Amino acid sequence: MLHSPLNRLVRKLEADGRELAPAEKEAVLRLPFTLKEVRADHDIVRQGDRPTQCCLVIDGFLCRYKMLPDGERQIVSFHVPGEIPDLQSLFLGKMDHALTTISPSTVAFIAHEAMNALIEGQPKIGRLFWRETLIDAAIFREWIVNTGSRDAYARIAHLLCELFHKLQAVGLTKGTSFGCPITQTEVADATGLSTVHVNRSVQELRGNRLIEWERGTCTILDLQALEDAAMFEPEYLHLAHG
Amino acid sequence: MLHSPLNRLVRKLEADGRELAPAEKEAVLRLPFTLKEVRADHDIVRQGDRPTQCCLVIDGFLCRYKMLPDGERQIVSFHVPGEIPDLQSLFLGKMDHALTTISPSTVAFIAHEAMNALIEGQPKIGRLFWRETLIDAAIFREWIVNTGSRDAYARIAHLLCELFHKLQAVGLTKGTSFGCPITQTEVADATGLSTVHVNRSVQELRGNRLIEWERGTCTILDLQALEDAAMFEPEYLHLAHG
DNA sequence: CGACGCTTTGACCCGTTTCAACAATGGTGG
DNA sequence: CCACCATTGTTGAAACGGGTCAAAGCGTCG
Incomplete structure (x- = not known):
């Protein structure tokens, strides 16, 4: 358990919030997942998909992007180990953007059911996940500033x-x-x-x-x-x- | 109760998700709030603030913006009746941006405690609020595309x-x-x-x-x-x- | 060694900014 | 009800940041 890939997630949650209680930490580490090595430039989720699982970055870089009808690609975020770039898919059924690898990466897939069970069983963890998505949004805001004003x-x-x-x-x-x-x-x-x-x-x-x-x-x-x-x-x- | 300003919020939640159960609707409508008329161009929350309440738009237009050191102002979102532009302040203590009125507006302030109690008592409503913040994020993404690619x-x-x-x-x-x-x-x-x-x-x-x-x-x-x-x-x- | 992907260069062009007025519009008080 | 003032909207000319196109260097890996 000490070296579970999920420790990346624990570390991330503690970096953004306060330290986790032992029971909470255990609940996170008990999440069932499947590990996967993914080559560079490979779409993990596509625009329009309806995922049934979330993707935790263990190793490598990912990004989210949207394509425009005229062929332009706009990357809207980069993601590093410890993040769950498609956590939103828990509540927004249809993907409005794609998720892809920048470099060869290792990712852990966690079923939506398992995430929902964790959130219900450990509401405090649920709050932390919510908080993660809010930080995500804060970064999007700064990116608007970036492209709009700098x-x-x-x-x-x-x-x-x-x-x-x-x-x-x-x-x-x-x-x-x-x-x-x-x-x-x-x-x-x-x-x-x-x-x-x-x-x-x-x-x-x-x-x-x-x-x-x-x-x-x-x-x-x-x-x-x-x-x-x-x-x-x-x-x-x-x-x-x- | 039928004409409570909070109906704006109910309508909004039902526009983005499915219809509320009667008990849920009631729980929302029972939220304690204080109404306030605000003139145009008035900051409701400032960057750096640590709000203890949320702001529900009843009437008028609001926007969120960030100021840069060089004096540039970047608006990152507009908000219309039914929205809670600073819902995130429930989990992100310090405001990384400001919230202000575009036009003369009516807003309802709801204490964080009341929001937290509602979310705990009605987890499904909590999920809908979470979902609202995720839609917010989706709109931010599209704004990145807007300023970046169009x-x-x-x-x-x-x-x-x-x-x-x-x-x-x-x-x-x-x-x-x-x-x-x-x-x-x-x-x-x-x-x-x-x-x-x-x-x-x-x-x-x-x-x-x-x-x-x-x-x-x-x-x-x-x-x-x-x-x-x-x-x-x-x-x-x-x-x-x- | 050769090929492919990424970086680098130069020349030219165009969308957008800047500056500096001026015209409407709407709200206010006398 | 009109004169006044402050916003907001509109215009033109000139300058500039960044885009486009096209080609050449360079690393790296099979």
Whole structure:
């Protein structure tokens, strides 16, 4: 039990809220699940689907996106280990967007029934899950701000700050470095910019010695300067200690 | 009881989910509240606040917004009667954004304790509230798509489609007309455009005979054409009948 | 070694912003 | 009931951020 993949979820719940009671922790760890390795760029859930299970990220990066009739793809969120990107499918039957892997990933599928039983048996856990979805919404709000009010340079800086803080909260950073398998094309789809302009802006961030970013590893050279450039204020992430 | 302002909330819950059982409906209508008339452009909750009550819109338009350090204002959502824009404050103590009136409005304040008691006593209502917040999140996602992937013309068209459908669901439209007290400056703050360009795009929508919009009333002249121009697909609103 | 995916570059173009007025509109008080 | 003022809406011209297109470099992995 100590090394169950579900510990990722426990750690996440405790990062956003307060510590879990032993009984609560056990109830979470007792959730039945099936593990699955998924290759990169593979849709886990598609727009229009009616899932009967939720997907917990154990390892790797996922994202949610919507396609427009004109072929444009808009990524609306990135997801790192410990998160349940399609928790909403418990209450919103039909998916209004797709969920896909960015990198080769390990995910745990948990049946809706099991989630519902957990929520009923442990209402406090239910509250925490609800809270997770509200933090999700807070991040969406900040993304609206990002695409609506920041220029390209700040937009990309902001995305990197967000990823860094999210990963740090679940212990997936080493110093100011973190594994970041996201391509510039995906950054473009997430920020509403062209890949060409993303590339130039990333080079500018590098040139200003704010970041290093190559071969899937991003290192923040000057966090304060990066956050200033991004107008980043971490409160919206609603992390317990910061 | 029949004409309690809380009927707005009942109607809203039934628009998004299925019909309420009599006992559930009663429990909602028994919520203690205090009514308040609020003038236009008045902050109901500010960024950084820790509210102890929720705000139910009875009459008028509200919006949520975030300010950036550089003075930019980004509106992240509009709210019409029947909605509880700060329901999240039940679980996220500190506001990461502000809530303000667009027009003179009537709102009902409901204490967090009362909301919590209702949710515990009527878990099904709790589920519906959770669902409301998830629909909120779905709308945020669509706004990310809007600012990220659509041009000015489509962006504004999309906003109008959304308002129309939301208002229609709670019975606040007359034909294809609805009261829309939003100014072009507010549309600009919501879409990430300049007021000048909003103005030109609105004129284009008028010129193409898709809408009429003056003196606080918006009439959609050709809903199909407007939705096509906006690439609008109403599923994300998760309304019961459409 | 070759192929594929990702990054990088240059040149040109266009949607949108900015600035700076000016015109309507509507609410207020005398 | 009209004069006044503050919002809101409208216009034109010039500048700019970012988009588009097309091609070339570069890593990595079979």
